[in-house]
Structures are given as C-alpha cells and as structure tokens.
Amino acid sequence: MDREYAQPLDVDALARGVGMSAGHLSRQFKKAYGESPYSYLMTRRIERAMTLLRRGDLSVTDVCFEVGCSSLGTFSTRFTELVGMPPSVYKDKAEYGTEGIPACVAKQITRPVRNREAQVSGRR
Template sequence: MAAVTKELGSSHLRDLARLRRVRDRIDREYDRPLDVEALARSVNMSGGHLSRQFKRAYGESPYAYLMTRRIERAMALLQRGDLSVTEVCFAVGCSSLGTFSTRFTELVGVPPSVYRARADRATAGMPPCLAKQVIRPIRNREAPTPEDA
C-alpha cells in the first residue's frame, strides 16, 4: 500500500511540475497564439486533462489564465497612452478586438477606451509597486458593474 501511495505522490508532483511549465509558458508567450491543445502537447497531456488539472491547481482554466495575463499587459500599455486600443489588442496577442474588449470589460469593469482615459488619474503620484496592485485585473468576472459602484 505504501508503494502505491508513494507512486501517486510522485505522479502528482510530476503533474504539478508540468502545470507550472504550462503556466510559465503562458506568462512568457502571452502575446503569441496559444491554444490549450498546443500547451497540452508540450507537456505530454491531453487538452482535457490539462484543463482539468490546471483549473484544480490554479483556480481557472488555461485560457482564462492566458486572457488575464493579456489583460494585465494591456492595462500597462493603455496606461502608457502611446498606443490605440486596437494596437494594444494586437500587441498582447488577441486577434479579435471584440473579444479583447469584452474580456477587458469583464476583468477590469470598464471598456479599454474608458480605462485608458482614466488610467493617468487613478495612479497619479502613487509608487509603481502600489499602482500595480491597484490596477491588477480581477479574475472570474468579479469586477463591479457600473450599477454596483
């Protein structure tokens, strides 16, 4: 029985290491076309198994994690103010302006154009380490709606 438990434990650790490699790849390559099947192949898992295990380990699907990373980067680019919303959309790896705007609004609570207009005021005079926490997107559609604010 101990041998079975030990093998299950080492198998679990191997799966966690593979999930971490997927997460790290998403963090590095968020601006490239990534899909669950390609991510799964890179760690010798099926797409379904990767999705289930990733969600169990990190609380969201690989696609949701990827979109959150893209939105975080988009927020930084929009704050700079030198790129249009469309340019930011494509710079972070999104191929559809509509999908980008919808997901941005879900995570941040306002459309990208409104965020860009408000960004300078929101963190004016704030140290960058605090500004990063203030502007971090909220995951899992938790952003307050205009009626809630």
Template sequence: MEALAHDVNMSAGHLSRQFRAAYGESPYAYLMTRRIERAMALLRRGDLSVTEVCFTFGRASLRTFSTRFNELVGMPPGVFRRQAADAAADRADTAGTARDGGRRSRWRGCRRAWRNTSQVRSGIEKPRPPRSP
C-alpha cells in the same frame, strides 16, 4: 494546448483539468487574464491607443478585445485609459511637476541645501543668505 499536453505526456483534457485544479481557472481564462493585465499596463502608460494595444495582443477584432476587457476589468478600455491618464495627471500635479512642465524636482531644495552645507564646511564657498520667494 495540444502541444503542451504532448510535452508533459498528458491528454489536453487531463492537463486542462489539472490546471483548473491548481490555478482555479481554465488555461484559456488564465491566459486571457494575463493578457488583459498587460493591456491594462500599456493603457496606463498612455502612449498607445486602445486599437494599438488590441493589436499588440494579436486580436483581430477591437470589439472582441473591448468585450473581454470590459468583462474582466468592469469598464471599457477607453474609459480605463482616460481614468488612468487623469489619475497620473493628478499625481503629477500634487508632486509639483505638472505646473512647470516636469522641469522641477521636489527634491531640488534638499539637494541644494546639502550641497551648500558641504561646500561651506570645506571652505569652498561662503554661506549665502536664504532666497526670498
């Protein structure tokens, strides 16, 4: 904060007051909010543990990270990660990709119909009867 205040030719206290007036929170609170938002994005991805996300942001204490996360988000990071994973699984299941391991695209039938239609029109391929399920 001191270095930033020096760069803009203000005292640290005055810069902090100006920042609070402009953004509605202190520079530290603003920084912590942005860090927690990034942590939420990493936890939603699901490939990092809560501890790895904690250390990604330079936190030496998992307890401090969890406490601050809980204050801002309203739930501990582990619970947030589990709920995000459950929501992602539900979305994948409704899109039809979870049942078959992600191999099937929900647009596959549309592409096939378009491809067949264009090939039939150009005389490359004879029309095929529809497949039975």
C-alpha cells in the same frame, strides 16, 4: 503563458510538452488555477493591456494586438468583464491615475479582479 501571453494559445502543444492529453491538461490546470488555460491567458493579456493603456501612447486597437488578441470585440468584452469598464474609458481615466506611484505598486493596485474574486456587497 505568463511570459509569452502575446503568442496564440496551443493547449495541444502545451499538453504534449508535459506528456498529457489536452483534456487532462485543461482539467488539471483548472483544478490548480481555478480557471481554464484560455481564461488564465486572457487575464494575463488584460493585465498587460492595462499597463499599456495607462502609459497612454497607444490606441486601444494597438494595445489589443500588442497583447496578442486578434479580435477587438473579444478583447473589449473580456476587458470590460475583468476591469469593470471598457478599455477606452479605462485609458481616459487611468492615464493620470497612477502618476507619482511606483510602477510595482501601480501594478498591484490596478490588477484586474476576476468575477469569482469580487466581493459581493452586503455579504461578509
């Protein structure tokens, strides 16, 4: 999923490849990674989308399809959930935000934070 994030997710095919049922694979995946295969894949797609949006040469719609999403609405909703702003706003703000920063550092500091990883303000 990390390498082929733009391909459609086929849990049944993944499960057959490792000799499990789709349900068992999904449960084991969630146990290991803390999220469903679909959620994991969408996070990878959003990470790649963030990189493409920072480049600034593609529209939000083009980025949506480039990362393997087939619905602009679903892409925008998930992007907003993970990043905290819609992709169009991110594109406008981020285009110059990482200028001069090495790509390997920019990737790390701009990585999306899943809801369960976000720190709750006021708690320690």
